[in-house]
Amino acid sequence: MALAVGAAVWLPLLHLFFTLDLPEFHRAHGLPPRARQLAARHIRLWTDEALRAEETARMRLRNAEWDFMGRSFLVWSLANMALRDPDLRPQVLPVMDRVIEETLRVEQESGFQHFLMPYGRVAPFVVAPARSLFVDGEIALMLGMRRIVQEKPEYAPLLAARVDLMVERMKRSPVLSAESYPDECWTFCNTVALAAIRIADFLDGTDHSDFLAAWVSAAREQLVDPTTGLLVATYTPGGHRLEGPEGTSIWMAAHCLQLVDQEFAEDQYRRARRELGRIALGFGYAREWPRSWVGPMDVDSGPAVPLLGLSAAASSMALIGAGAFGDTDYLSALHASLQFAAFPSTEDGALKYCASNQVGDAALLYSTVLGPVWDVVRGGGRP
Amino acid sequence: MTRTSSVWRRLVRDRPLFSPGGFLVRAVLIGTAFLACHLLGLREYTTVMSGSAPGGDRLHAVHTVLGTAYALFYFGSTVAAPVLVIAAGLWWAAGWASRRAVR
Helix, strand or coil: CHHHHHHHHHHHHHHHHCCCCHHHCCCCCCCCHHHHHHHHHHHHHCCCHHHHHHHHHHHHHHCHHHHHHHHHHHHHHHHHHHHHCHHHHHHHHHHHHHHHHHHHHHHHHHCHHHHCCHHHCCCCCCCCCCCCHHHHHHHHHHHHHHHHHCCCCCHHHHHHHHHHHHHHHHCCCCCCCCCCECCEEEHHHHHHHHHHHHHHHHHHCCCCHHHHHHHHHHHHHHCECCCCCCECCEECCCCCECCCCCHHHHHHHHHHHCCCCHHHHHHHHHHHHHHCEEEECCEEEEECCCCCCCCCCCCCCCCEECCCCEEHHHHHHHHHHHHHCCCHHHHHHHHHHHHHHCCEEEECCEEEECCCCHHHHHHHHHHHHCCHHHHHHHHCCCC | CHHHHHHHHHHHHCCCCCCHHHHHHHHHHHHHHHHHHHHCCHHHHHHHHHCCCCCCCCCCHHHHHHHHHHHHHHHHHHHHHHHHHHHHHHHHHHHHHHHHHHC
């Protein structure tokens, strides 16, 4: 009895010890202190060769994708940081260029498959020649965001060429989607590609608005799960659904769709929040799968906590969704969970979450700074 | 050694788990174990929760054991230990109130 009362008293209070003030990690203008601390570690990784080699080896041992996505999220974050605080440009632009150039070099020398999981090599891609929209889309978005902060003429033809390639391949599918892996299209990768295409239109005066509208129309008709109304995570280039909706895909997809179709993006966020987002005892988390569909546990989803369905990977992507759509209650609750269960550690002003890894921390960094690049593109003016 | 086991017996073994003192002692033990793990630098090993190993190493069972031990004692000291302390306080207060009422 005493234990039950003790639990009833303590558990609802626990989150208060881990809840941060909102401006610590989310601000409309300026740089949140948490972002500065998180970025410090990533910038150090790209300026200290030994440290970076160790971190890259660590990522690639588990999943080659993480090495690549860590780069993407970092460049996307630095672009937003540079717009939030123009004084940072001299510091972050060289890091962005270093990451981009190193990534392009590795892609050229070792092929795009260097950044894919091993199953990317075991079967032929349906659309020849083989390319992965996962790699093309994220590199295009890196190039586009870099150019939004400050034009770099060498990157303009690289972005244009990649956008042409992506659009040409996507148009060969009835659902206007290209493969990330053989016979496998991912909503995450296709929406990242759409955001990159939209940014290229903004920067170079091209017009893919009909294509973007057609993608949304095809997605509404063929890529939406009938039970939840959420976009499914994977499907074949022919539009056959492989898996249902997933937390590790939908939050980022909704964020990217903000550049393509705001109303559809908001609808997807609302549904994801209802189906996957949870707050319990003041702590926020996200499920990987809705109650109506449970998919296979894989390296993306990570292990899900039984009963709650909590996925750490989906929860970290939910931070991006909540930040992008200004859902501050959910965002605060998710940050309380991070403080409580991700084991933050600060050393020399650099913050990392011990329970996370480089790609996880880079995604967290992105969630704290996203917004300004999207605002520039939607506003139609130069920063 | 004899003195240590005598203290252990007096504080833990001879004290019923379900008693105010039993709860309090267990809370202190959990907190002490967590403090020891923290001072030994085991926080870094919680990276096993993301499927990675600390440093550039391959993930070994020993990393998992150390990371799991840290996480267990951390959650024990933030979730379970305060509940035990509150429960001990309530139980002791209830006992004190009933003794007073009898007198």
